[in-house]
Amino acid sequence: MQVEDDASAPEVMMAFYKRLYPFKSVFSWLNHQHAPTRLFTHREFAFTLQGDVYIRYNSFANAEELKKQVVRLNPSRFEIGAVYNARPRDKKTLRPGALQPLQRELVFDIDMTDYDEIRTCCSGKGICKRCWGFIAVAVKILDHTLREHLGFRHILWVYSGRRGIHCWISDQEALQLTDEQRKSIMGWLEVIKGGQDMAKKVNVRGQPNRQLHPSLQSALQIARGDFPRLVLQDQNCFSTAEQTSILLELLGNKEVEARLRKRWAESSKTSEEKWEDIKREISQAKSSGKDTNNSLYRASEDIVLQYTYPRLDAEVSKHRNHLLKAPFCVHPATGRVCVPVDPLHVDRFDPETVPSVGQLLRELDDLETNAGTDGIQQSHHSGQKTSSALPKVQTDSEVDWERTSLKPYVEMLDAHISSPSLTGSSEIEMLRPIYGRPEPIQTN
Amino acid sequence: MFGTASRGNSFRANTVQKHPVHKYPHLLNFYDKPPLDDITLDEFETFAIDRLRILSEIEASYVRNRSYDELKAIVKAQQAKCMPLTASSEKKEIVRITEAERRKDHISHFVLRLAFCRSEELRRRFVKAETSLFRVRYDMELSEDRKRFLESRNFGWMTLSREEERDEVLMNDLRTVNPGETLWYKVRWMRVPNLVEKRRVCLKGGWAYVPSKEQSSIVFQEFETRLEAALELTAKALPRLDEDTRLMPVLDHLGQGFLSGLSVASEYSSAEGLGDGEEVKAEMIDDLAEKHWPMCMRHLHDCLRKDRHLKHYGRLQYGLFLKVVGLSIEEAIVFWRKAFGGRITDDKFNKEYKYNIRHSYGLEGKRTNYAAYTCQRIITQNQPGPQDCHGCPYRHFSADRLQTALLASYGPQGLSAADLPEIVSAVKQEHFHVACTKVFEATHGLPRGQGLDGESVTHPNQYAAKSREIEKAKLESAGAVKAEVKDDNAMEF
Ligand code: SF4
Numbered sequence: 001m002q003v004e005d006d007a008s009a010p011e012v013m014m015a016f017y018k019r020l021y022p023f024k025s026v027f028s029w030l031n032h033q034h035a036p037t038r039l040f041t042h043r044e045f046a047f048t049l050q051g052d053v054y055i056r057y058n059s060f061a062n063a064e065e066l067k068k069q070v071v072r073l074n075p076s077r078f079e080i081g082a083v084y085n086a087r088p089r090d091k092k093t094l095r096p097g098a099l100q101p102l103q104r105e106l107v108f109d110i111d112m113t114d115y116d117e118i119r120t121c122c123s124g125k126g127i128c129k130r131c132w133g134f135i136a137v138a139v140k141i142l143d144h145t146l147r148e149h150l151g152f153r154h155i156l157w158v159y160s161g162r163r164g165i166h167c168w169i170s171d172q173e174a175l176q177l178t179d180e181q182r183k184s185i186m187g188w189l190e191v192i193k194g195g196q197d198m199a200k201k202v203n204v205r206g207q208p209n210r211q212l213h214p215s216l217q218s219a220l221q222i223a224r225g226d227f228p229r230l231v232l233q234d235q236n237c238f239s240t241a242e243q244t245s246i247l248l249e250l251l252g253n254k255e256v257e258a259r260l261r262k263r264w265a266e267s268s269k270t271s272e273e274k275w276e277d278i279k280r281e282i283s284q285a286k287s288s289g290k291d292t293n294n295s296l297y298r299a300s301e302d303i304v305l306q307y308t309y310p311r312l313d314a315e316v317s318k319h320r321n322h323l324l325k326a327p328f329c330v331h332p333a334t335g336r337v338c339v340p341v342d343p344l345h346v347d348r349f350d351p352e353t354v355p356s357v358g359q360l361l362r363e364l365d366d367l368e369t370n371a372g373t374d375g376i377q378q379s380h381h382s383g384q385k386t387s388s389a390l391p392k393v394q395t396d397s398e399v400d401w402e403r404t405s406l407k408p409y410v411e412m413l414d415a416h417i418s419s420p421s422l423t424g425s426s427e428i429e430m431l432r433p434i435y436g437r438p439e440p441i442q443t444n
Numbered sequence: 445m446f447g448t449a450s451r452g453n454s455f456r457a458n459t460v461q462k463h464p465v466h467k468y469p470h471l472l473n474f475y476d477k478p479p480l481d482d483i484t485l486d487e488f489e490t491f492a493i494d495r496l497r498i499l500s501e502i503e504a505s506y507v508r509n510r511s512y513d514e515l516k517a518i519v520k521a522q523q524a525k526c527m528p529l530t531a532s533s534e535k536k537e538i539v540r541i542t543e544a545e546r547r548k549d550h551i552s553h554f555v556l557r558l559a560f561c562r563s564e565e566l567r568r569r570f571v572k573a574e575t576s577l578f579r580v581r582y583d584m585e586l587s588e589d590r591k592r593f594l595e596s597r598n599f600g601w602m603t604l605s606r607e608e609e610r611d612e613v614l615m616n617d618l619r620t621v622n623p624g625e626t627l628w629y630k631v632r633w634m635r636v637p638n639l640v641e642k643r644r645v646c647l648k649g650g651w652a653y654v655p656s657k658e659q660s661s662i663v664f665q666e667f668e669t670r671l672e673a674a675l676e677l678t679a680k681a682l683p684r685l686d687e688d689t690r691l692m693p694v695l696d697h698l699g700q701g702f703l704s705g706l707s708v709a710s711e712y713s714s715a716e717g718l719g720d721g722e723e724v725k726a727e728m729i730d731d732l733a734e735k736h737w738p739m740c741m742r743h744l745h746d747c748l749r750k751d752r753h754l755k756h757y758g759r760l761q762y763g764l765f766l767k768v769v770g771l772s773i774e775e776a777i778v779f780w781r782k783a784f785g786g787r788i789t790d791d792k793f794n795k796e797y798k799y800n801i802r803h804s805y806g807l808e809g810k811r812t813n814y815a816a817y818t819c820q821r822i823i824t825q826n827q828p829g830p831q832d833c834h835g836c837p838y839r840h841f842s843a844d845r846l847q848t849a850l851l852a853s854y855g856p857q858g859l860s861a862a863d864l865p866e867i868v869s870a871v872k873q874e875h876f877h878v879a880c881t882k883v884f885e886a887t888h889g890l891p892r893g894q895g896l897d898g899e900s901v902t903h904p905n906q907y908a909a910k911s912r913e914i915e916k917a918k919l920e921s922a923g924a925v926k927a928e929v930k931d932d933n934a935m936e937f
């Protein structure tokens with residue numbers, strides 16, 4: 001292993017922050033506008049220093065200041081928190097309790113460890129292309145409901161650097177959500193509940209055998225697209241004896257359970273074949289008129305959800321003052337950069353091909369030895385793009401990332417920033433009834 | 445109203461009231477504007493106290509986990525007592541009544557805003573209690589009147605467009621979520637977080653389709669949100685009011701009352717005859733104390749027996765309590781003289797103590813017939829020092845000492861260690877009167893949450909009177925049972 005592959009080496013991280021980290025883009029993404037607003041200046045940053053020292057309540061006037069401090073402290077990672085009613089760095093001078101979070105992106109965190117009971121390829125800290133499939137279907141379902149049901153448009157998905165994904169929503173409406181409203185979203189979204197001692201983790205029908213809520217029907221539809229390939233073929237989730245008895249228990253029908261158990265004991269079957277058997281039982285029950293309330297079919301719907309629906313870390317989303325790792329940080333254990341993920345192509349995302357800090361620094365070294373100093377000088381100018389109107393932030397890193405495989409990812413964030421929904425007031429905003437200032441209606 | 449307080453007997457309004465009648469066409473009120481008419485200092489306080497009584501019952505209901513229906517019944521009863529609200533009518537005489545009642549409702553709400561805007565905790569509790577009160581009233585309101593109220597203001601909900609109504613997919617979804625429903629309103633989902641949380645609405649593009657049955661959720665949420673915002677504004681404006689020396693003590697008093705979770709006032713006086721008319725003799729006190737006194741009085745009594753003395757505030761707190769229990773002035777003198785025993789001479793007793801006892805019975809000095817202290821007063825005023833025995837043990841004892849004292853005093857009456865965690869947790873939340881009520885329940889074999897006929901302890905004399913009443917009822921029915929048993933026995937032999 002070369003020294004630049006070791007993300008815990010201080011000089012590696014220092015080089016990364018100095019030359020590669022896209023401070024300007026991250027600034028614009030948080031700030032929504034060119035000139036610094038409270039969205040940036042009153043924003044909390046927290047640093048984790050080498051040796052696990054944690055410093056909270058930092059805040060900065062602009063991107064340059066942030067970069068300076070990051071380079072000075074050289075943290076192993078840093079996190080982004082809420083926008084407060086005052087500058088977080090002034091906390092000590094304020095009276096206790098005076099610093100209050102006002103705004104914050106709505107965030108979600110999906111972590112692969114919550115999938116350990118259903119994934120079969122890896123466990124614990126591991127992740128591979130195969131189990132990423134669970135994350136992929138979770139992203140598709142969540143992205144859909146966030147846009148279609150909750151009406152958000154400005155949604156950024158970010159790989160967490162190891163085994164999960166983060167989601168940041170920066171619509172005006174999202175920024176202003178109270179903790180209570182955030183909690184209510186979690187109620188709306190959460191489907192998988194219950195610990196180890198509970199086989200059936202999907203209980204969302206209110207009354208047994210009632211139709212699913214339309215929002216969950218649409219989730220189910222997305223899930224069905226991935227279920228056969230992901231759960232049945234690739235992960236083969238119902239192969240062992242233990243997995244099989246969970247599956248049978250989830251059917252919730254003793255008679256069918258006994259029949260299938262017998263049949264599957266006679267000859268070994270794949271998950272796919274078992275699922276076919278279940279489908280056959282469902283249609284037989286239906287045609288024979290035995291299953292009048294569709295209970296077997298409903299149970300199969302719940303099983304699909306249990307094996308595909310996003311498993312969310314609710315605590316992360318419920319409170320405005322929760323901190324979440326900034327995009328483009330480096331995961332200390334894997335060395336991989338936390339890059340944005342395109343939800344439309346989330347299936348194609350492979351965590352193992354995400355650039356690592358070592359790889360990026362090597363790319364820069366190679367360029368330098370090949371092109372010599374003149375070449376670098378030139379690319380500085382060509383890389384200056386349209387940023388002349390912006391506060392001058394930094395030189396090196398703004399251009400250096402362009403010459404590495406980090407480029408498409410930073411461009412993804414930049415494209416995300418320039419989408420109209422972030423800066424302008426949307427149609428929805430205008431349509432919205434003026435809240436909190438009602439005028440009496442003339443009733444005659 | 446409050447900002448312009450002048451130095452007269454009443455608070456002058458800066459505008460002249462134009463419509464003396466029909467100022468309050470609706471029973472329900474969102475309290476958008478402060479009252480602008482003249483308010484006397486007396487109204488300022490008494491109105492607020494009456495409202496506080498209702499809000500305190502609401503708070504107590506949360507702590508005791510009462511169901512909404514129970515809460516509703518209690519609020520209804522309490523409201524009938526302290527702040528009746530008559531339904532709207534065209535009739536002139538009724539209008540006169542409703543205007544006065546609603547004015548009181550209006551004013552009292554705004555006085556309490558002033559009292560409760562000053563800390564985040566107070567604001568949160570006030571908003572919660574007021575929203576519940578609004579909800580109860582909303583649910584009790586006649587449907588015609590409620591409809592007129594809803595039409596009187598813009599809640600910003602939209603009805604479905606033609607296109608939406610023709611959209612079969614959408615309508616199908618709506619009927620799936622709200623079976624049997626035919627009418628929906630549209631609002632941004634943030635306005636109905638509780639419905640969203642439970643998936644009781646359909647969401648499309650950030651709009652919540654609220655079934656007409658759940659329309660009230662929008663109304664309650666709106667009430668809550670607006671009140672929260674208004675309180676924060678009041679809090680910012682309040683420092684100006686500090687200059688008004690007449691108002692601040694009243695507001696402080698009210699704030700403390702709410703913090704201790706008690707209604708102010710209801711100061712028992714001996715005239716109310718809580719000792720059910722029966723004369724109490726000095727020698728009965730030991731027995732009564734053991735069986736019927738709340739912890740505060742029990743502690744004072746034990747101290748008096750142990751030290752053969754009580755310090756000034758202790759004598760006052762206990763003496764007034766005993767007066768209301770039914771101890772006559774003559775018996776009181778006997779009681780205290782004996783209690784002090786040989787520690788002081790007759791001469792000293794007559795000179796120093798007798799006067800004070802007679803004074804507290806209204807026979808000396810200003811000749812005021814002093815009322816016994818309420819829990820609220822005991823809890824918030826004259827904080828006991830290290831040598832003192834007065835105060836409220838739930839408030840003034842450490843958790844350890846309280847638990848030991850409770851078990852020692854009430855163990856024989858059925859309080860067990862298993863009851864303690866709940867009591868301590870109420871104390872931790874500073875709901876001292878609730879803790880006291882729980883002890884009452886545990887020692888009188890009452891189901892949890894029943895309290896003293898549905899009320900919490902607000903006065904030590906109320907505690908003692910209720911306890912004696914229960915004992916009396918038990919004795920009577922036990923007497924009846926004994927008589928029956930005797931008869932049975934007689935049959936057998
Ligand atoms: S709550 Fe009231 S009655 Fe109970 S101990 Fe305290 S002061 Fe006495």
Ligand SMILES: [Zn+2]
Nearest residue numbers: 121122128131
């Ligand atoms: Zn894997």
